[in-house]
Structure formats: structure tokens, C-alpha cells
Amino acid sequence: MMRIRITFSKQGALRYTGHLDLHRLWERAARRAELPLAYSQGFHPQPKLNIAAALPLGFSSRCEMLDMRLEHDIALDGLRDRLQETLPIGIQVSSIEVVDERAPALQTQVAAAEYEVTLTEAIDGSDLKRRIDSVMESASLLRERRGKQYDLRPLIEGLDILPDGKIFMRLTAREGATGRPEEVLDVLSIAFEGTRIERSRLIFQS
Amino acid sequence: MLTSEQIERKLDKILLKVQKPGRYVGGELNSIVKDWDKVSARVAFVFPDIYDIGVSNVGLKILYDQVNQREDALAERAYAPWLDMEALMREHGIPLYTLESKRPLACFDLIGITLPYETLYTNALNVLDLAGIPVRSIDRDETHPVIIAGGHSTMNPEPMHAFIDAFVIGEGEEVIHDIINLVQKFKGLRVETFEPANLPTFKREDLLQELAKIPGVYVPRFYKTSYMDDGTIAAIEPTIPDIPKVITKRIVPVLPPPPTRFIVPNIDVVHNRVSVEIMRGCTRGCRFCHAGMITRPVRERSVEEVLQAAEEAIRHSGFEDLAFLSLSSSDYTDILELVTKAAERFAGKHLNIGLPSLRIESVSIDLMEKLRENGRASGFTLAPEAATERMRRIINKFIPDEDIINTTREIYRRGWTTIKLYFMIGHPSETLEDVQAIADLCKRVIAEGRKVIGMKAKLNAGVSTFVPKSQTPFQWVSCDTPEQIKAKQALLRRELGRDRNIKLSLTSAEDSYLEAWLSRGDRRMAEVVYSAWKGGSKFDAWEEGKKYDAWMKAFEEHGLDPLFYTHRQRRTDEVFPWEHITAAVRKNFLFQDFRQSLEGQIRVDCRLNCFACGILPTFAGLRRENPGDVWKCPDVKSPARTAISEQLPVVGD
Ligand code: SF4
Numbered sequence: 001m002m003r004i005r006i007t008f009s010k011q012g013a014l015r016y017t018g019h020l021d022l023h024r025l026w027e028r029a030a031r032r033a034e035l036p037l038a039y040s041q042g043f044h045p046q047p048k049l050n051i052a053a054a055l056p057l058g059f060s061s062r063c064e065m066l067d068m069r070l071e072h073d074i075a076l077d078g079l080r081d082r083l084q085e086t087l088p089i090g091i092q093v094s095s096i097e098v099v100d101e102r103a104p105a106l107q108t109q110v111a112a113a114e115y116e117v118t119l120t121e122a123i124d125g126s127d128l129k130r131r132i133d134s135v136m137e138s139a140s141l142l143r144e145r146r147g148k149q150y151d152l153r154p155l156i157e158g159l160d161i162l163p164d165g166k167i168f169m170r171l172t173a174r175e176g177a178t179g180r181p182e183e184v185l186d187v188l189s190i191a192f193e194g195t196r197i198e199r200s201r202l203i204f205q206s
Numbered sequence: 207m208l209t210s211e212q213i214e215r216k217l218d219k220i221l222l223k224v225q226k227p228g229r230y231v232g233g234e235l236n237s238i239v240k241d242w243d244k245v246s247a248r249v250a251f252v253f254p255d256i257y258d259i260g261v262s263n264v265g266l267k268i269l270y271d272q273v274n275q276r277e278d279a280l281a282e283r284a285y286a287p288w289l290d291m292e293a294l295m296r297e298h299g300i301p302l303y304t305l306e307s308k309r310p311l312a313c314f315d316l317i318g319i320t321l322p323y324e325t326l327y328t329n330a331l332n333v334l335d336l337a338g339i340p341v342r343s344i345d346r347d348e349t350h351p352v353i354i355a356g357g358h359s360t361m362n363p364e365p366m367h368a369f370i371d372a373f374v375i376g377e378g379e380e381v382i383h384d385i386i387n388l389v390q391k392f393k394g395l396r397v398e399t400f401e402p403a404n405l406p407t408f409k410r411e412d413l414l415q416e417l418a419k420i421p422g423v424y425v426p427r428f429y430k431t432s433y434m435d436d437g438t439i440a441a442i443e444p445t446i447p448d449i450p451k452v453i454t455k456r457i458v459p460v461l462p463p464p465p466t467r468f469i470v471p472n473i474d475v476v477h478n479r480v481s482v483e484i485m486r487g488c489t490r491g492c493r494f495c496h497a498g499m500i501t502r503p504v505r506e507r508s509v510e511e512v513l514q515a516a517e518e519a520i521r522h523s524g525f526e527d528l529a530f531l532s533l534s535s536s537d538y539t540d541i542l543e544l545v546t547k548a549a550e551r552f553a554g555k556h557l558n559i560g561l562p563s564l565r566i567e568s569v570s571i572d573l574m575e576k577l578r579e580n581g582r583a584s585g586f587t588l589a590p591e592a593a594t595e596r597m598r599r600i601i602n603k604f605i606p607d608e609d610i611i612n613t614t615r616e617i618y619r620r621g622w623t624t625i626k627l628y629f630m631i632g633h634p635s636e637t638l639e640d641v642q643a644i645a646d647l648c649k650r651v652i653a654e655g656r657k658v659i660g661m662k663a664k665l666n667a668g669v670s671t672f673v674p675k676s677q678t679p680f681q682w683v684s685c686d687t688p689e690q691i692k693a694k695q696a697l698l699r700r701e702l703g704r705d706r707n708i709k710l711s712l713t714s715a716e717d718s719y720l721e722a723w724l725s726r727g728d729r730r731m732a733e734v735v736y737s738a739w740k741g742g743s744k745f746d747a748w749e750e751g752k753k754y755d756a757w758m759k760a761f762e763e764h765g766l767d768p769l770f771y772t773h774r775q776r777r778t779d780e781v782f783p784w785e786h787i788t789a790a791v792r793k794n795f796l797f798q799d800f801r802q803s804l805e806g807q808i809r810v811d812c813r814l815n816c817f818a819c820g821i822l823p824t825f826a827g828l829r830r831e832n833p834g835d836v837w838k839c840p841d842v843k844s845p846a847r848t849a850i851s852e853q854l855p856v857v858g859d
Contacts, residue, residue, distance in 0.1 A: 013233025016221060017472040021228070025472060028524030031555070039556060047556075058222045086524070088235040088472060120218070193219055 001038065002070040005099045005106070010061045014090025019054040026066060032086035036071040050106045052202055053113060053173055061199035067099060067106045110173050112157055114201040115181045117167040121194030131188050132159050141187055152187065155179030210308035213300060220294040228473035229257035230291060232305030235470040236522060239306045240280040246393065247279040247386045250304050250314040254329035257285040262477040264531065265357065266320050267465045269378050279386050282306035286329045287336070289750060295336065302336040311337035314351045315389050319370070321357040324724035325747035327366055328739040330355070334369065341736070343371050343427060348410045352389060361500050362676035362784040365724050365731035367426035372417045375424055375787055376455025379462055384420045388413070418449045422456030429786060431729050437770055439728060439781040455789050459828040460836055461486060461505050466518040468525065479527035480519040484512050484544065488533040489813045489838055492603045493803050494633065496675035497533055500789040503821045504813070504838035509544045513551060520557065528552070529560040536565035541573065549576045566590060566605050566613045571620055586617050589628035593643035599806035601633050607647065611654055618655040624664040627651065631694045632672035632686040634803070641694045644669065645701035652708055666709045669698060671718040675725050676784045677791065679799035682776040685722050691715040716754050720746055723771045728783035731771070734760045792820035813838045
């Protein structure tokens with residue numbers, strides 16, 4: 001058994017490929033690249049793939065991560081290129097590394113995620129800064145999602161305007177405590193439709 | 207016209223509002239994006255159903271590859287957007303575009319629409335409209351693409367004659383090149399932009415005239431139909447010289463290498479699989495079967511070619527399913543060898559291998575067992591079609607009850623818990639007793655299953671309604687009336703509805719009628735199609751789309767009676783709307799076969815005994831050049847004749 005961790009970007013058309021379909025995509029990529037992907041036992045064997053954190057539909061990402069279990073050890077050199085060749089253009093592999101077989105499951109290690117929001121429709125910049133400040137100064141931001149009330153404020157670890165005009169967010173991403181960029185945009189009175197959101201970094205527990 | 211960038215920008219705003227936006231963005235592995243400016247012919251292929259269904263269509267994939275293999279041409283794809291997407295596209299002024307370059311369909315030279323079934327007709331109109339292209343052929347000018355169509359349903363192209371510039375009759379692999387060459391020739395001088403200042407230098411009419419001279423290409427505007435007082439056809443005549451009176455389908459003498467670079471969707475679709483066609487055509491001669499009659503002669507690929515293609519296609523796609531396609535897998539000469547080797551070669555690769563259309567015999571179970579070892583146990587499907595000896599003789603698919611019982615018992619015994627049986631109601635002269643026999647047979651099958659595996663035994667009975675098709679021995683017969691269909695379906699529900707282990711599925715009578723009007727419709731039906739579409743019907747195979755009322759209103763508006771097309775036994779000397787189109791199976795052969803059906807006479811597999819259906823005289827030259835095993839028809843020994851008569855055989859009574 002061998003466990004490898006793949007870091008990749010998800011862009012362009014692939015923004016519209018959801019979490020389950022992405023699993024499928026990697027299973028097929030493994031078959032194309034002739035990797036000895038391991039499967040679970042049983043009547044409906046499932047490939048042993050773990051994606052760090054689901055990316056909402058429509059978002060792009062520069063930093064997706066996935067663990068793949070292989071039936072036996074393989075050489076890593078040349079693997080990135082071999083794999084890249086078998087992937088659709090929207091997926092670019094940036095690195096592949098071997099991970100300790102006993103390391104905890106990838107999904108359980110994610111602590112936070114950073115996002116960059118590009119505004120595709122012009123809004124008043126000076127006013128935006130003021131709104132961001134007021135969000136950061138507030139003690140709580142009670143909101144409702146799917147009929148449940150929750151406080152968005154503690155999930156916002158960082159919020160700022162980048163020099164290039166994009167909005168930067170760092171949101172908690174733990175099980176049961178995941179901040180959603182579209183909720184933050186809503187608080188800032190920015191229409192989700194007028195934006196493009198990219199996940200730029202995943203932060204893991206150390 | 208909008209540029210790709212403009213379209214992409216607009217899409218960004220709406221895609222998150224629709225179901226499955228991945229349908230509309232392309233970017234799939236193995237899709238081909240060529241440099242627009244480096245080719246002289248651009249083709250957009252359209253499957254006018256949703257992406258989820260269209261993307262895995264093998265026919266279109268073959269053509270996509272054929273065109274993209276050329277250096278001087280490119281092919282891209284488009285599908286019919288689902289209702290939610292269509293509404294948003296219209297609201298935001300987004301024309302239908304191709305997935306590869308996101309260019310509007312209207313800027314292509316040629317649009318090829320596949321029409322495998324009649325329920326796509328309204329969608330084809332909708333696709334043109336969404337592309338901003340005039341729906342009617344006569345309203346298009348030199349600035350518009352040439353619209354061609356092909357696919358099984360175009361064996362009777364007439365209900366679509368007003369909308370399509372040219373139909374390809376038969377197999378498209380070779381003729382697509384003839385068409386592209388011609389378009390390039392005409393386009394040689396064509397301006398690259400469609401600004402009014404740059405008037406094109408050729409006449410559309412001239413191009414269409416040349417198209418009409420390509421063998422296998424039917425350009426409806428150059429043919430005239432005259433009618434008798436009773437609404438049947440008096441004659442169909444060409445209106446210009448030098449085009450054939452009868453258009454004979456094109457075939458390829460030898461099946462070209464199968465596609466191996468399947469488009470791999472980035473979202474879940476209906477068939478996530480590699481399909482390799484192992485054989486084209488069928489020699490069984492089931493009289494209801496349109497495909498069986500129009501895809502002759504039988505041509506097989508070698509085991510090695512099939513396996514190599516399958517291997518390559520899996521390597522390039524990574525798909526988890528592999529299907530060997532043909533109309534009748536059991537008839538493939540080396541089926542045992544193919545299955546044995548496939549099971550060996552793909553062992554341990556977590557692949558499901560499918561083998562459709564198996565004969566009802568124990569050998570089929572052996573075959574399925576070999577494949578099962580490899581992947582998951584898929585369901586076992588068999589198609590007895592009818593349940594009494596009389597019906598089986600009429601349709602020429604003769605499988606004794608005992609074979610069905612023995613085979614299904616054995617299937618349960620060897621570990622399958624669910625069997626799917628396909629039947630059809632509404633065959634000519636069928637009575638309630640014949641339908642009762644279907645119910646009885648299902649009960650016997652499940653009873654046998656229970657003896658073997660107890661209450662785990664399940665049976666899915668799929669009972670569809672027969673629709674008589676053009677170019678088959680049943681082209682003369684009347685459909686069942688709605689009352690007959692209702693009574694038959696009620697009987698089945700009553701008889702089979704109570705057993706929890708039997709799942710009965712029936713097709714709606716309305717769906718069958720829609721198919722029936724169109725499959726044997728004449729030119730006048732084109733106006734009905736148009737009005738039904740204008741009245742809001744589209745996606746006619748989908749509950750969410752079709753509007754039966756709109757169809758009814760359309761018939762009324764044009765003073766036509768739907769019963770004329772469905773509930774009318776055709777005269778033996780009737781001139782059919784598709785009289786000028788032939789699949790090379792002669793009308794008098796079909797008529798003879800129809801007569802034999804009335805007498806309950808069976809015709810054996812024509813591999814064993816050639817019945818001279820017409821294939822050989824039509825394609826004598828091709829057969830002579832390709833003798834031996836590549837075809838399952840006898841060799842042609844006679845020397846080449848100079849001309850083949852184009853006269854239609856006269857059918858007397
Ligand atoms: S020519 Fe003879 S063998 Fe060939 S398809 Fe026709 S009937 Fe069958």
C-alpha cells in the first residue's frame with residue numbers, strides 16, 4: 001500500500017464539476033494513467049480517494065488536495081507529467097508527494113480556507129472598505145441558512161481588500177463550522193452573480 | 207454575432223442558476239479544439255437532446271472524429287439545452303453555441319443534426335431557432351450554414367423536409383467527406399464575415415443542387431410530391447435534371463476502425479462508457495425491427511480489432527463501463543472468443559462489461575458469467591417480444607416458451623436475482639389472448655425463479671407499444687387504437703400489478719402515437735411539426751417538455767387527421783411518402799415478407815439462406831470488391847453490370 005497526495009488546481013469548465021463527479025474524474029484519471037488505485041472490498045468496490053474539502057460549484061481553485069491509496073508502491077518521478085497528460089485542461093497538477101499510510105484522513109485535517117473574490121461588476125471601493133471594517137468590528141453576525149440560525153462572525157478569520165482590488169477572505173473550514181464566501185459577500189451587500197471566487201489556499205491543522 | 211468571449215461572459219452569470227451547469231461548458235477530455243482560422247470548413251454536430259444523453263452517442267462520435275482527422279476541417283458539438291437553460295439563454299440573448307469554442311452555431315459552414323428518433327423533431331427546430339438560424343430551409347440564404355441531418359429516423363425524412371437542407375441517407379462515414387469537400391469548393395470564395403457589404407459569391411441554390419448529386423444525399427427542395435384525392439401520394443418526382451429519382455442509402459463496405467477517444471464528460475451522464483461496435487446490421491429479420499431492416503448488410507469487426515479498440519478506448523477515457531454494441535450480440539460469429547478474451551484482458555481492472563441483445567439460450571448465460579467475474583453483476587435482459595406461437599410467427603421472432611422458461615430458470619440459478627424481459631404489444635392482429643399470454647409467461651418465469659431462489663427472484667417486464675416503421679414489412683399495417691392499447695395495458699396491470707416481485711413498465715399511448723405519426727408521415731406533417739413546436743411542444747420524449755395538446759391543435763390547424771397516419775391499413779399499391787428513399791431492401795421483398803407474416807410463415811436467419819432482399823444487387827460492386835467473410839451475405843460472382851435499374855419494383859396484389 002502506498003498513499004499519495006496530489007495538489008491541483010480546478011479552473012475553467014471544471015468549475016462546474018461537483019464533488020462527486022470530481023471523485024469520478026480522479027478514478028478515471030488513475031485508470032488512464034495506469035495507477036494501481038486501491039478499491040474497498042465488497043459488492044460495490046469504491047476507489048480509495050479522499051478529497052480534502054468540497055469546493056462549491058462555480059468556484060475555481062488553485063489549491064485542491066486529494067489523497068489516493070495505491071495497491072503497491074510506484075516510482076514518483078515522471079508521475080506528475082504522466083498524470084497531467086490524462087487530465088482535462090481544467091485540472092493542473094502542481095505536486096505529488098508520498099504521505100504516511102497512517103496519517104489521519106485528509107478531510108479531518110483542514111482548518112481553514114482562503115478565497116479571493118474578483119468583482120466582475122463595478123462597485124464603490126471606498127464604501128467597500130467601510131463595510132469590511134464594520135464586519136470585522138462586529139461581535140456577531142447572526143444569519144440563517146437552510147432554516148438554521150448561526151453566527152457567521154467567528155467563522156471569518158480574515159477579510160480584506162488586496163492591492164489588485166480583489167477581496168480576500170479566510171474562513172474557518174472545520175467539520176460543522178464552515179464559513180461560506182457567498183454568505184460573507186451577502187453581508188457585504190455584494191451580489192454573488194457579480195463575482196468570481198477562487199480558493200487560493202487550504203490551511204491544515206499543524 | 208456574439209464572440210466566444212461575449213458568450214462566456216454571459217454564461218458566467220447564468221450557469222449557477224441551472225441544474226447541472228456542467229452540461230454547458232465543454233472542457234471534456236478528448237474533445238478537440240482546433241484553430242478556427244486554420245481550416246476551411248467548420249462543422250457543428252448537434253444531438254438535439256440533452257447533453258446527458260447525447261454526449262455518449264457513438265454515431266456522432268464517429269463523424270466528429272472523421273471530420274477532425276482532416277487537416278482542413280474542424281468539428282465541434284452542441285446539444286439541446288434543458289428547459290431551464292433555454293429560458294435563461296433566451297432571456298440573456300445567448301444563441302446556441304458549440305461546447306468547444308463557444309462560438310454561435312450560426313457561424314459554422316455546416317450543421318449536422320442527428321435524428322435517431324422522431325421525438326427529437328421539435329427539438330431540432332428549437333435548436334435552429336435558438337441558434338438564430340431560420341427554421342425553414344427556404345428562409346435561409348448564403349449567410350446561413352447548410353443544415354444537414356442523418357440518423358435512423360431519416361429513412362422517412364418527409365416530416366422534416368421543410369427544415370433540413372439535405373438529408374444523409376444511410377451511413378455517414380464516407381459521405382460526410384463528400385459534403386465537406388463540396389462546401390469547401392463553394393466556400394472557396396466565400397467571405398469570412400457575414401457583413402452585408404461582403405456579399406457571398408455563390409448561390410445557396412447552386413450548392414444545394416450539387417449536394418443533391420452526391421450519392422446518398424437527399425435535398426428535398428428538388429423533389430415534388432403530388433397527392434391523390436384521398437390524401438395518399440400519387441407520385442414523388444425530381445424537379446431538376448441529373449439527380450436520382452430514388453435515393454439509395456450509403457454504406458461503408460468495411461467498417462472503419464472504431465472511435466477510441468471518447469469524450470469523457472466532467473459530470474455524470476446516462477452512459478458513462480466506452481462503446482465498441484462489434485457488428486453492424488442484423489440477419490434475423492424480425493419484422494417489426496426498423497434497425498434490422500435498414501442497417502443491412504451484416505458486417506463484423508474482428509475480435510482482435512474490437513479488443514484493441516476497447517483497450518485503447520479504456521486507456522484514453524478511463525471509463526468504468528465497456529459495452530460491445532450490435533443489434534444482436536449472440537449472432538456475432540466469434541462471440542465466445544470475444545467474451546473470453548475480453549474477460550481475460552480486463553481482469554482486475556474494475557470494469558463492467560456489457561453485452562446487449564443476447565439470444566434466449568443457455569450460451570448467453572455462459573457469456574454473461576464470464577463477464578460477471580470481472581465486474582459487478584449487472585442485470586440480465588432478454589427480449590422475447592411476444593408470448594404466443596401465433597404472434598411469434600407473425601413478427602418472425604420465434605422463441606418457444608420452453609426455451610424462455612429454461613433459460614430464465616438457469617439465470618436465477620446462476621446467481622442473478624433480477625431478470626428484465628422486453629415485450630411489445632400492438633403487433634399486427636394481436637388480440638387480448640396474446641397479451642394474456644405475456645402476463646402468463648411472466649408469472650411462469652417468476653414462479654420458476656421462486657423455486658430456485660425464493661422470494662429474492664425479481665422480474666422487470668418492460669412492455670412497449672409497437673409502432674409500424676417505414677422501410678419494414680409492417681409499413682402497411684395500422685396501429686392499435688387507443689382503446690385497444692388501453693385494454694391491453696389494463697389487462698397487464700391487472701394481471702401483473704399484484705405480484706410485488708414483478709415490476710411492470712408500460713409506454714404511454716400518446717408517446718407511441720407521436721412516434722407513429724412521424725415515422726410514416728408525409729410532407730404535410732412538416733406543418734404539423736412546425737405548429738406543434740410553435741405551440742410549445744419540445745423534448746417530446748420528456749414529460750416536462752411534450753405538449754400533446756399542441757400536437758392535436760396543430761393537426762386541426764392544418765386540416766389533417768392523425769388517424770390517417772396511424773389507424774389506416776395501407777393499400778397494397780400505395781405510394782409511400784418515403785418511396786423515393788431506399789435502404790436497399792426492396793419494396794417487393796418487404797411486401798412478400800409482410801404476406802408471409804399474415805400466413806404465419808417464419809423466415810430463418812438470412813445468413814443460412816439468402817432471401818435476396820435487395821442488398822446484393824444494389825451493392826454488387828462493393829461486395830465484389832470485398833468478397834468473403836467481411837459481409838454475411840453471399841458473394842457476388844457475376845461480372846459487373848453497367849447500370850443498376852433505379853426503377854422501383856411494382857407491387858401487385
Ligand atoms: S442479401 Fe441476402 S443475406 Fe444479405 S441481407 Fe439480404 S437477405 Fe440477408
